[in-house]
Amino acid sequence: MSxxxxxxxxxxxxxxxxxxxxxxxxxxxxxxxxxxxxxxxxGFSVKWYGELFHNQKILDAAWLSLRIAILNATLSTxxxxxxxxxxxxxxxxxxxxxxxxxxxxxxxxxxxxxxLALLLLFVNLENLIGWPQGRGMLTITIxxxxxxxxxxxxxxxxxxxxFDRSLEEAAMDLGAPPVKTFFLVTLPIITPALLAAWLLAFxxxxxxxxxxxxxxxxxxxxxxxxxxxxxRLGVSPQINALATLFVLVVGACIGIxxxxxxxxxxxxxxxx
Amino acid sequence: xxxxxxxxxxxxxxxxxxxxxxxxxxxPFLIMLGISFSESIIANPPYAPLVTAGENGLAIHLHLDNxxxxxxxxxxxxxxxxxxxxxxxxxxxxxxLGYPMAYAIARARPTLRTPLLMxxxxxxxxxxxxxxxxxxxxxxxxxxxxxxxxxxxxxDQPLALLHTNFAVxxxxxxxxxxxxxxxxxxxxxxxxxxxxxxxxxxGCTPFRAFLRVTLPLSMRGVxxxxxxxxxxxxxxxxxxxxxxxxxxxxxxxxxWTEFFDNRDWPxxxxxxxxxxxxxxxxxxxxxxxxxxxxxxxx
Numbered sequence: 001m002s003x004x005x006x007x008x009x010x011x012x013x014x015x016x017x018x019x020x021x022x023x024x025x026x027x028x029x030x031x032x033x034x035x036x037x038x039x040x041x042x043g044f045s046v047k048w049y050g051e052l053f054h055n056q057k058i059l060d061a062a063w064l065s066l067r068i069a070i071l072n073a074t075l076s077t078x079x080x081x082x083x084x085x086x087x088x089x090x091x092x093x094x095x096x097x098x099x100x101x102x103x104x105x106x107x108x109x110x111x112x113x114x115x116l117a118l119l120l121l122f123v124n125l126e127n128l129i130g131w132p133q134g135r136g137m138l139t140i141t142i143x144x145x146x147x148x149x150x151x152x153x154x155x156x157x158x159x160x161x162x163f164d165r166s167l168e169e170a171a172m173d174l175g176a177p178p179v180k181t182f183f184l185v186t187l188p189i190i191t192p193a194l195l196a197a198w199l200l201a202f203x204x205x206x207x208x209x210x211x212x213x214x215x216x217x218x219x220x221x222x223x224x225x226x227x228x229x230x231x232r233l234g235v236s237p238q239i240n241a242l243a244t245l246f247v248l249v250v251g252a253c254i255g256i257x258x259x260x261x262x263x264x265x266x267x268x269x270x271x272x
Numbered sequence: 273x274x275x276x277x278x279x280x281x282x283x284x285x286x287x288x289x290x291x292x293x294x295x296x297x298x299x300p301f302l303i304m305l306g307i308s309f310s311e312s313i314i315a316n317p318p319y320a321p322l323v324t325a326g327e328n329g330l331a332i333h334l335h336l337d338n339x340x341x342x343x344x345x346x347x348x349x350x351x352x353x354x355x356x357x358x359x360x361x362x363x364x365x366x367x368x369l370g371y372p373m374a375y376a377i378a379r380a381r382p383t384l385r386t387p388l389l390m391x392x393x394x395x396x397x398x399x400x401x402x403x404x405x406x407x408x409x410x411x412x413x414x415x416x417x418x419x420x421x422x423x424x425x426x427x428d429q430p431l432a433l434l435h436t437n438f439a440v441x442x443x444x445x446x447x448x449x450x451x452x453x454x455x456x457x458x459x460x461x462x463x464x465x466x467x468x469x470x471x472x473x474x475g476c477t478p479f480r481a482f483l484r485v486t487l488p489l490s491m492r493g494v495x496x497x498x499x500x501x502x503x504x505x506x507x508x509x510x511x512x513x514x515x516x517x518x519x520x521x522x523x524x525x526x527x528w529t530e531f532f533d534n535r536d537w538p539x540x541x542x543x544x545x546x547x548x549x550x551x552x553x554x555x556x557x558x559x560x561x562x563x564x565x566x567x568x569x570x
Binding site: 005006009010012013016019022024026027030037079080082083086090093098105106112113116120123124143145179203210214224228231234235239240242243246247251 | 281282285286288289290292293294296297298299300301303304307317369370372373375376377379380388390391392394395397398399400401402403405406407408409410412414416446449478503504506507508509510513514524527528531532537540541544547548551552555
């Protein structure tokens with residue numbers, strides 16, 4: 001196919017990228033605007049960043065969200081990897097269809113439904129056995145694992161399905177017990193996928209407004225809950241500053257992760 | 273690979289996720305299903321217990337009123353139809369923009385493909401809430417969009433863009449575009465360009481060749497992408513709430529209001545059960561159709 005014929009196609013592609021990035025760039029530009037009116041430019045200023053770092057409500061919420069996201073990502077990665085192992089390797093497992101269904105359901109079901117259902121679970125549990133007492137960090141974390149596990153399982157399942165089992169068999173033929181084989185052979189090989197799954201679960205948690213709104217209690221407001229209640233009242237330059245920091249951190253993390261994966265890939269190919 | 277110690281380990285590997293998911297996915301859904309048959313009362317928690325112990329043993333109270341209300345009150349029906357319509361239109365918009373994008377990436381030089389694809393996925397990793405918020409700034413009365421329209425002389429005074437259904441379509445298309453591009457790309461990338469050359473050698477115009485060859489062969493990607501956009505869009509809450517107006521009726525928003533503002537937990541549960549059915553049904557239908565397509569392929 002000639003390049004010239006593809007020109008309109010690449011114009012659409014360019015439009016698509018503009019569509020994807022103009023909102024994010026405008027968000028960043030206006031975070032340096034002096035005026036409180038976010039959309040009217042009146043001069044360069046970093047004062048909104050200063051105000052952001054003195055906004056105790058936002059700082060507390062960010063700290064809470066960070067702790068929940070780390071806990072959720074770690075827990076989900078462990079449980080989700082177990083689920084993926086069971087689904088890929090235990091072909092004769094009788095509960096396999098049930099496990100498969102439970103893993104797939106949260107990918108399809110709407111967040112408002114997941115949030116409501118989990119809240120009802122926590123309320124009923126508290127009435128029945130007195131635990132969990134009230135709602136807050138613990139209930140939000142548990143709620144986040146309920147859907148994060150599914151995404152982890154999808155990622156790990158794809159990785160384990162193409163895993164070369166002969167490496168493990170070799171280790172066991174040489175006398176390594178299964179647990180040792182797992183930690184010395186399997187784990188190092190699937191580490192990049194584990195990292196990707198952990199990051200995905202982390203992002204899902206730190207980004208979640210809906211499920212957290214249902215399962216949080218008084219005094220436990222995550223960052224999205226605080227941002228949402230501020231944004232509902234209209235645009236605010238402090239939120240622009242927060243968004244800019246968020247984009248920078250995410251960009252840096254993805255850059256580092258991509259670079260690490262790229263280097264690993266290069267090392268793996270080089271010796272041959 | 274055998275041994276008794278290992279088989280206990282294997283059982284544990286399967287049992288942990290099974291138990292965890294049964295407790296956090298299955299149990300909550302069953303409880304919600306139960307409460308959707310309960311009655312709303314002023315108490316804490318605000319619903320009547322389903323099972324009570326009376327003189328004649330246990331009594332079970334099932335109320336169908338919540339579901340009857342869903343069918344009788346035109347508000348709820350309109351909200352379900354509104355959700356389907358808005359999700360459907362947004363899915364078509366995603367397809368209209370996502371298909372040519374995926375096609376262009378698949379036809380780009382091989383070394384460029386991965387970075388181009390990364391650029392599509394990257395915004396997905398920044399906060400969803402923040403991306404929707406960005407559009408609030410752009411669509412505002414004195415926002416970027418209106419400034420641009422007035423500078424181009426297309427309008428004399430600012431248009432009301434924010435808090436309209438148009439803004440909701442835009443927001444959903446923007447947020448879910450990567451989900452459309454990824455499956456389409458993975459199908460289009462594998463497409464053999466020789467097929468197109470053959471079609472053109474046999475006298476097809478490029479457009480006809482696209483319609484007769486490329487499009488049918490990429491139908492699986494179209495369906496997968498449409499599903500990935502449509503299903504979450506139906507239950508969407510943030511986008512209609514922040515970008516939509518008073519006439520934007522979507523079921524996620526109605527459910528939120530019933531729960532948080534009216535504190536009617538049983539009705540909210542019934543709405544959620546009906547919503548779950550609404551999204552699970554198209555998924556199952558499309559999955560079946562997809563299997564059908566795979567079976568029909570030569």
